Amino acid sequence: MAESPLTAASVTAALQDFRDPETGLSVIQQDQVRDIRVEGNRIALTLALTTHSAPLWKETQQACAQLLQTRFPQAAAVDVQLAVHERPALAIGQIGLKAKSVIAVGSGKGGVGKSTVAASIALGLKRAGCRVGLMDADVYGPSIPQLIGVHQRAEADENKRIRPIDFEGMPVISMGFFVPPGEAVVWRGPMLHGAIMQFLRDTNWGELDYLIIDMPPGTGDIALTLSQLLPLTGAVIVCTPQDVALLDAVKAIAMFRKVNIPVLGMVENMSYFLCPDNGKRYDIFGHGGAKKRATELDVPFLGEVPIQMQIRINGDEGRLAGNFTDDQSAQFFEAICHRLIKNLSASVSEKPKLPSLTVL
Numbered sequence: 001m002a003e004s005p006l007t008a009a010s011v012t013a014a015l016q017d018f019r020d021p022e023t024g025l026s027v028i029q030q031d032q033v034r035d036i037r038v039e040g041n042r043i044a045l046t047l048a049l050t051t052h053s054a055p056l057w058k059e060t061q062q063a064c065a066q067l068l069q070t071r072f073p074q075a076a077a078v079d080v081q082l083a084v085h086e087r088p089a090l091a092i093g094q095i096g097l098k099a100k101s102v103i104a105v106g107s108g109k110g111g112v113g114k115s116t117v118a119a120s121i122a123l124g125l126k127r128a129g130c131r132v133g134l135m136d137a138d139v140y141g142p143s144i145p146q147l148i149g150v151h152q153r154a155e156a157d158e159n160k161r162i163r164p165i166d167f168e169g170m171p172v173i174s175m176g177f178f179v180p181p182g183e184a185v186v187w188r189g190p191m192l193h194g195a196i197m198q199f200l201r202d203t204n205w206g207e208l209d210y211l212i213i214d215m216p217p218g219t220g221d222i223a224l225t226l227s228q229l230l231p232l233t234g235a236v237i238v239c240t241p242q243d244v245a246l247l248d249a250v251k252a253i254a255m256f257r258k259v260n261i262p263v264l265g266m267v268e269n270m271s272y273f274l275c276p277d278n279g280k281r282y283d284i285f286g287h288g289g290a291k292k293r294a295t296e297l298d299v300p301f302l303g304e305v306p307i308q309m310q311i312r313i314n315g316d317e318g319r320l321a322g323n324f325t326d327d328q329s330a331q332f333f334e335a336i337c338h339r340l341i342k343n344l345s346a347s348v349s350e351k352p353k354l355p356s357l358t359v360l
């Protein structure tokens with residue numbers, strides 16, 4: 001094949017099928033490629049991406065440069081700069097929440113690390129550059145305030161809407177911000193529904209790329225409520241490698257599917273223990289069960305997190321964010337965030353779409 005001539009027009013043509021990771025639509029058609037400059041045999045351009053895709057920015061930038069280098073072998077240099085492309089989050093469902101993706105983190109079993117994983121996914125996406133909110137839907141046993149070490153009271157703003165607690169730039173809401181620690185919440189089902197409604201509809205979340213919801217253990221009550229209130233992007237299932245936990249995870253997957261919440265993937269927590277004394281690895285709850293079960297159930301496997309004393313200590317001491325400053329644990333949570341967003345991006349590239357008003 002003859003070399004394509006190196007002009008701004010041919011660079012535009014070469015990127016015609018290059019997809020935006022958020023929508024799966026052409027970056028050219030969405031006006032996300034700016035300032036194309038061809039100087040001699042050097043190409044320079046600016047690729048504007050949304051904060052929703054922040055975890056994928058680097059690889060998208062590399063893929064764009066790679067494509068141009070392959071298409072124009074005569075180019076001595078390809079310089080792709082990144083910029084932010086503003087694409088507003090529109091209201092989803094009928095409750096007015098402005099979020100592009102709403103992701104529930106759940107499991108069938110208690111104590112497997114849902115809240116740890118949910119808060120870590122929220123923090124990981126936030127650190128990558130996304131606009132993230134974290135909602136603790138465990139109304140009876142809220143643990144997010146403890147994990148992130150925030151014990152403020154949430155209050156209403158001048159418009160009588162709940163003002164979420166700001167945790168390092170991330171809005172967070174939890175029943176723990178309304179009930180004094182140690183006090184029990186004794187409610188009937190309909191009140192539970194009301195609380196979730198208030199957290200979603202009457203809370204001033206601002207505009208979010210992702211709302212991450214920490215689900216309570218057990219029954220499908222909250223999942224059903226959520227599915228009635230807004231179209232969820234999907235659920236992440238957390239489990240440990242034990243057979244009993246896996247069995248519960250299978251039930252949780254069935255439950256989410258029953259209420260039409262797609263399952264985005266499975267995380268195996270407490271996967272193994274690396275002994276700091278002798279470097280030996282112990283598969284305390286067995287290992288690899290979640291990955292195997294995920295394949296059987298046709299659910300993506302998002303990654304594993306080993307048992308680490310520091311993760312437990314960070315949670316107990318309200319320093320969950322420490323999971324990202326410690327190389328030992330950061331890599332696992334970062335990999336899970338990356339795979340989750342990569343999968344979302346792959347699914348839109350199959351069915352490209354602009355965020356739109358969805359009414360249930």
Ligand SMILES: Nc1ncnc2c1ncn2[C@@H]1O[C@H](COP(=O)(O)OP(=O)(O)OP(=O)(O)O)[C@@H](O)[C@H]1O
Pocket residue numbers: 109110111112113114115116117138141143215216217269270305306307308309311312313315316
């Ligand atoms: N990978 C890990 N290594 C060490 N400790 C962990 C790990 N994951 C979670 N933990 C600890 O296990 C305990 C339970 O975790 P967490 O509260 O996240 O579970 P959960 O599934 O949300 O529980 P519940 O069902 O009560 O909501 C916490 O003390 C937490 O710090």
Ligand SMILES: [Mg+2]
Pocket residue numbers: 114115116138143214215216217
């Ligand atoms: Mg929990």
